[in-house]
Amino acid sequence: MKQKKSNESIECSKSDLMAVKDALEVLNGRWKLQILISLLNGKKRFKQIAREIDGISDRMLSKELKDLEENKLINRQVYDAFPPIVEYTATEHTETLHSVIYALREWGYIHRKKIIGK
Amino acid sequence: MKQKKSNESIECSKSDLMAVKDALEVLNGRWKLQILISLLNGKKRFKQIAREIDGISDRMLSKELKDLEENKLINRQVYDAFPPIVEYTATEHTETLHSVIYALREWGYIHRKKIIGK
DNA sequence: CTGGATCCTCAGGGATACTG
């Protein structure tokens, strides 16, 4: 993918840019990563996720979950019961997001210190 | 509320979630990361960036650059000349984004292979 | 409980024209 410049590797190629754009496209919006993080902590039911994520509406959660399922980032398991039980779980593919989440979290802390926290 | 899987650490705390949200807030939209990646490759003038990033309008570029400057993610240097010359550069703070960009890029490749490329 | 269906709002973003 990339070559080094003395000591720092710099993003450069069109192909790299495309990859970043692809990633952002899948993870876009305010909710997807929050949902995935929540599920990386263990299987959850619909209402559980809704309660955990501050401010999300049922409608958005439903839509985002469908999106994520299409991208193989979550599994949806339906149990035939009443009241209905649906469990969502992360997939092996979700696990590959760990480094992204980790990097964003670290940077979030750095940035907060830099801009807000001083 | 945490279940470990053998060897991986899992995101969990409220504070971590906040950090990720903060990061996403600063980097949101389709353009900011593309602009930053472009500038991490070296100083650029307005039109240069506009030409490099496919599909961005002058208006958006202008707005995003202002945003990024407020977040100390770019420097804006104006030279008194005609025609006007304005150069944008990455900052030290931008450098801290490297791991984020790197992670997103890697994941973009992985995801493409998983979903599209098969 | 799990969502689908509807309706509505608003900000993100495109197009174009214009200024210093």
Added chain:
DNA sequence: CAGTATCCCTGAGGATCCAG
């Protein structure tokens, strides 16, 4: 060249109601 000013539209996302 480096933007600003307008106008407009689309789509993300909220609120509410309803059904299985």
